[in-house]
Amino acid sequence: MEKLSIVKIGGNIIEDNASLKAFLKLFANLKGKKILVHGGGKRATHVAAKLGIESKMVNGRRITDAETLEVITMVYGGLVNKNIVAQLQSLQVDAIGLTGADINSIASEKRPVKEVDFGFVGDVKKVAHKSIDKLIQADFTPVFCAITHDGKGQLLNTNADTITSQVAVGMSELYETSIYYCFELDGVLRDIKDKKSVIKHIDVTLYKELLEQGIIADGMLPKLENCFDALNQGVKTINMGNTSMLTQENDNFTRITL
Amino acid sequence: MEKLSIVKIGGNIIEDNASLKAFLKLFANLKGKKILVHGGGKRATHVAAKLGIESKMVNGRRITDAETLEVITMVYGGLVNKNIVAQLQSLQVDAIGLTGADINSIASEKRPVKEVDFGFVGDVKKVAHKSIDKLIQADFTPVFCAITHDGKGQLLNTNADTITSQVAVGMSELYETSIYYCFELDGVLRDIKDKKSVIKHIDVTLYKELLEQGIIADGMLPKLENCFDALNQGVKTINMGNTSMLTQENDNFTRITL
Numbered sequence: 001m002e003k004l005s006i007v008k009i010g011g012n013i014i015e016d017n018a019s020l021k022a023f024l025k026l027f028a029n030l031k032g033k034k035i036l037v038h039g040g041g042k043r044a045t046h047v048a049a050k051l052g053i054e055s056k057m058v059n060g061r062r063i064t065d066a067e068t069l070e071v072i073t074m075v076y077g078g079l080v081n082k083n084i085v086a087q088l089q090s091l092q093v094d095a096i097g098l099t100g101a102d103i104n105s106i107a108s109e110k111r112p113v114k115e116v117d118f119g120f121v122g123d124v125k126k127v128a129h130k131s132i133d134k135l136i137q138a139d140f141t142p143v144f145c146a147i148t149h150d151g152k153g154q155l156l157n158t159n160a161d162t163i164t165s166q167v168a169v170g171m172s173e174l175y176e177t178s179i180y181y182c183f184e185l186d187g188v189l190r191d192i193k194d195k196k197s198v199i200k201h202i203d204v205t206l207y208k209e210l211l212e213q214g215i216i217a218d219g220m221l222p223k224l225e226n227c228f229d230a231l232n233q234g235v236k237t238i239n240m241g242n243t244s245m246l247t248q249e250n251d252n253f254t255r256i257t258l
Numbered sequence: 259m260e261k262l263s264i265v266k267i268g269g270n271i272i273e274d275n276a277s278l279k280a281f282l283k284l285f286a287n288l289k290g291k292k293i294l295v296h297g298g299g300k301r302a303t304h305v306a307a308k309l310g311i312e313s314k315m316v317n318g319r320r321i322t323d324a325e326t327l328e329v330i331t332m333v334y335g336g337l338v339n340k341n342i343v344a345q346l347q348s349l350q351v352d353a354i355g356l357t358g359a360d361i362n363s364i365a366s367e368k369r370p371v372k373e374v375d376f377g378f379v380g381d382v383k384k385v386a387h388k389s390i391d392k393l394i395q396a397d398f399t400p401v402f403c404a405i406t407h408d409g410k411g412q413l414l415n416t417n418a419d420t421i422t423s424q425v426a427v428g429m430s431e432l433y434e435t436s437i438y439y440c441f442e443l444d445g446v447l448r449d450i451k452d453k454k455s456v457i458k459h460i461d462v463t464l465y466k467e468l469l470e471q472g473i474i475a476d477g478m479l480p481k482l483e484n485c486f487d488a489l490n491q492g493v494k495t496i497n498m499g500n501t502s503m504l505t506q507e508n509d510n511f512t513r514i515t516l
Contacts, residue, residue: 047332051308070337074305078336079328082405082413086359090411094389096361101344102354103398131352131396138392140361147340153348155340 004136004175005034008164009182011041013243014080023182024084026246028091033136033175035167036095036143038084039160040076044068047075064119064157072157073099076145085143096140100124100148101155103131106163108148108156122148122156124163127170161223165230172234179230179238180246181223187241187254188224192217198241202256204228224256231258262394262433263292266422267440269299271501272338281440282342284504286349291394291433293425294353294401296342297418298334302326305333322377322415330415331357334403342401354398358382358406359413361389364421366406366414380406380414382421385428419481423488430492437488437496438504439481445499445512446482450475456499460514462486482514489516 007027013019027036045055048071056063064072081097088095100106100122108122135142144167146160161181168177187198202210207224210216216224227238239245241253265285271277285294303313306329314321322330339355346353358364358380366380393400402425404418419439426435445456460468465482468474474482485496497503499511 047309050310051305073340074332074336076336077340078332078334082331082335082357082359085357086407086413087411089359089362089407089409094361095359096354097357097359099340099343099355101340101347103352104347134396134398138389138396140392149344149347151347153345155344 001174001176003032004171004177005030005032005180006037006164006168006171006177007034007180007182007246008037008039008160009243010039010160011043012184013182014038015041015043020084021087023243024087024091026243028088028093030246034141035132035136035171036084036088036141037146037160037164037167038076038080038143039146040072040080043080044072044075047071058116061116061118063117064121066120069120069155069157073147073155077147077155081143081145088141088143093141094139095143096135097143097145099145099155100158100163103135104128104149104151105132105142106144106148106158106167107151108158110150110154110156120154120156122150122158124148124158124166127166129170129173132167132171133174161226165226165235168235169230169233172236176236177234178236179227181238181240182243182245183240185240185242186252188216188220190215198252199254200251202254204258227256228258231256259432259434261290262429262435263288263290263438264295264422264426264429264435265292265438265440265504266295266297266418267501268297268418269301270442271440272296273299273301278342279345281501282345282349284501286346286351288504292399293390293394293429294342294346294399295404295418295422295425296334296338296401297404298330298338301338302330302333305329316374319374319376321375322379324378327378327413327415331405331413335405335413339401339403346399346401351399352397353401354393355401355403357403357413358416358421361393362386362407362409363390363400364402364406364416364424365409366416368408368412368414378412378414380408380416382406382416382424385424387428387431390425390429391432419484423484423493426493427488427491430494434494435492436494437485439496439498440501440503441498443498443500444510446478447475448473456510457512458509460512462516485514486516489514
């Protein structure tokens, strides 16, 4: 099976032009077939504030009302996505910017209202791996923003980490897939206070040990759970660390496998 | 040669949800391979105003400064384009939203500063007809917004009519192309005061006669000039009229051929 890399970047990189430029160079140099997924970060919050739209939070989670969805569509789907595509083109990467509505690539379902009505938030239902592969086979590099659709004309705000893992799972039918989650830390830390305590390899056995020992920090727990879900659904390797893990020189990051 | 329709809609349709929905149904029902091009209309101006960005005009033409380009990228490339794509998907059209940066489909050049500095405005240089055709051959329907790029990482605001004719000219190497310019009138009028005086067919001979008789209204002159430019570069037919010309029932519009 041919290899395919799915790289995810978050707000910390997108919000800083120098960081974004540096990252895009690394991404452009990454060999082989690849997909980029980006979150949005605080830019949408800034634009919303300027437009006089209040960010509504419930239990620390953002509520996506109709106005907020418009801002997200403008900022993630337009401003951020198309500028990344233009910059990648200047680096000779034949990028194509996508939401899940484009080529019906990621269909989702509006999250059912239980205790909280999250508004226009979508949970991924189906990744059209064959349609996405048509783009890859045409030598295009898909760049996904964190927006999906319900197939009935409604765009939906969707978590970028989830899009990344679901796209990777879908593409695993056709490729040997690796995920690269780029984030602020160098990797998963054994001691949250010691930035140098990167665990270089986590497999199921170590994961269970770390869980039992209570070593994994709260914020990292759901991330790792999602990782093992994706690995169990066919993803080959998941890497977590800073952007330099995309180069050959840095081996100081966390590799997660079954 | 297989047929390809390139349909352009303007602000009057985009700004009104009911008109847009009605148009998208007609577009979905249009047989054969097709491309949609949309302008932006006043929505960008509204958003800019809300964000406190002044619309700068020189001699009645908008100047695209950096802030205005951001708004255009958000509104045309994000909000308008992705909502059209989502709606087309709900109508079983496998749409894919594009700027000229995506798959390097439309390269342009920043307009040189002469008497007026138009800012981030691009004049089309090259349409990548083979790349666009990869999408069409994959049964996707491209939906272009009025944004191109310079290949060096810079997005550029570009006239939607020009994008339409240049894409049509480019695709004429591979297809028998027809343009449909949807606008407010039923067609080109013999008497601007009589909405029913639609000229049903204009060829080069009649065009010259109308020019000599001074019958073509000022606003229509550059449009018709551009039409004959496109026809001379390989476009087969250009149609101008209201959106119902996309149906078989209405033959009350203007067909332009060499």
